[in-house]
Amino acid sequence: MGTAESKQYLLLRDKPILVHTLEVFEAMAEIADVCLVVGEDDVSRCEAMVATYGLHKVKTVLAGGSERQHSVRIGMAALHSDVNWIMVHDGVRPFVTHEAVRACMRKATLTEAAVMAVPVKDTIKQVNEAGVITKTPERRSLWAIQTPQAFRRSLLWEALERAVQDDFLGTDDAMAVERLGVSVSVAQGDYTNIKITTPEDLPYAEFLLAVRDRERGTEQ
Known part of the structure; x- marks a missing residue:
């Protein structure tokens, strides 16, 4: 993002991006508990955010690991033992819809x-180290992966444990499950479920927020 502040804490209108994201799941009856995994230095301020914005489903705020899948394991371990299904979601995807x-x-x-x-x-296009195109995959078979990603808890735990044993690091949670030989299905999402990552994402995020407000009749 090129800012001193981490992207999930940048303000989108009047609230941190992370809070907008958490409010999506706070409003869903299907969501029982949320475990928020953040950087070690951000635990206390995230606990304060949770209290300030009344995010009652956030049951715990934990310091994560050095890699994404390490943080997911930490979050999973903190969930109550009777939780059988989990979803993993990026904190900088605030526009995912309930549907x-x-x-x-x-x-x-x-x-x-x-x-x-x-x-x-x-x-x-697939491109080699010299900047030369080596392959053009069939576009109809290509999907851009988003979050949330949802799993039976025992399956994802087994996959992440195996990844640790094999010293494997994946770019998303599904990769770890795929390594077990388990098929991962796709649920079609929305193109507006953007991951706010670079500076040009912020104006688009403001636009999406304005559109959402108009649809809800709460335009500001």
């Missing part, structure tokens, strides 16, 4: 593992 989350949940309960995704719109 999309539910679609991912339904798919996971049928298949044990599901990810949110959208078909890619652009032609994708």
